[in-house]
Amino acid sequence: MSADDFKDGLIAEIPNLRAFAASLSGSMQLADDLVQDTLLKAWGNAEKFQPGTSLRAWLFTILRNTYYSLYRKRGREVQDSDGTYADRLATHGNQESHLDLADFRKALAKLPEEQREVLIMVGATGLSYEETAEICGVAIGTIKSRVNRARSRLAELLSIGGVDDLGPDHRITAAVQRAGPEIVNG
Amino acid sequence: MHTMNSDLPERDEADAEFETVLDPKVQESIGRSLKAHYDDLINAPIPDKFLVLLAQLEATERRLPTEGESDERR
Numbered sequence A: 001m002s003a004d005d006f007k008d009g010l011i012a013e014i015p016n017l018r019a020f021a022a023s024l025s026g027s028m029q030l031a032d033d034l035v036q037d038t039l040l041k042a043w044g045n046a047e048k049f050q051p052g053t054s055l056r057a058w059l060f061t062i063l064r065n066t067y068y069s070l071y072r073k074r075g076r077e078v079q080d081s082d083g084t085y086a087d088r089l090a091t092h093g094n095q096e097s098h099l100d101l102a103d104f105r106k107a108l109a110k111l112p113e114e115q116r117e118v119l120i121m122v123g124a125t126g127l128s129y130e131e132t133a134e135i136c137g138v139a140i141g142t143i144k145s146r147v148n149r150a151r152s153r154l155a156e157l158l159s160i161g162g163v164d165d166l167g168p169d170h171r172i173t174a175a176v177q178r179a180g181p182e183i184v185n186g
Numbered sequence B: 001m002h003t004m005n006s007d008l009p010e011r012d013e014a015d016a017e018f019e020t021v022l023d024p025k026v027q028e029s030i031g032r033s034l035k036a037h038y039d040d041l042i043n044a045p046i047p048d049k050f051l052v053l054l055a056q057l058e059a060t061e062r063r064l065p066t067e068g069e070s071d072e073r074r
Helices: A003-023 A028-044 A055-080 A100-109 A113-124 A127-138 A138-155 A170-185 B005-021 B024-042 B048-063
Strands: none
Touching: A003 A028, A003 A055, A003 A113, A003 A170, A003 B048, A028 A100, A028 A138, A028 B005, A028 B048, A055 A113, A055 A127, A100 A138, A100 B024, A113 A127, A113 A138, A113 B024, A127 A138
16 A cells, blocks of 8 residues: 555545544544544554555554543543533534434433444444454454443433333343243242 | 344344343434434544644655665564
């Protein structure tokens, strides 16, 4: 891969890197610092990128590692001042989504990082479960349960009908039904 | 959704534990909001500083002698 191709590849990924960094850190300002660091590291380690593999996945790995090693603490401090990021783009042109974007962002920010990052990667970036698992260094099954937990938690935070709306927990109901005859007979 | 045959045991476990509790409509709604959130960020104007940074890195590299494209270390 030529330096030009590599550079073009990086440029093409900047919007995605920013969007992911903002989702992760909860701050546009941190996101921009994070993207800058990521671009610098990517450039310095260009020879380690294997052409033919996903540049996005490679860059996300760098960004994520940078975040967890250097930015996480700063992110928490910034988030204490709240609102700035969630309200930033409160006017949204596309009204197809029936959830208010600002409300959704506030709820998203309340998720544990490990849930938020995988929900974004799997649900919005176009990365596969496999790539996400590799980026996070965990098994695919772990990614799946984190995504499910994240969705359930969001539904709860946004009060859009989670567990409660479906009535008693199906598993418990089933377990009670299964146990029933034995209790009677035993 | 992805079908991942090599991952069946783990998925079954995850399904049994979590996927039964969330209404598909709720999932859909969350999915749409997630996309709206992300696309909105993607479409935000990109500060020039990133392009400037990459142009600088490229210019610096061109000024330096190319010390071999290969991975060879001596």
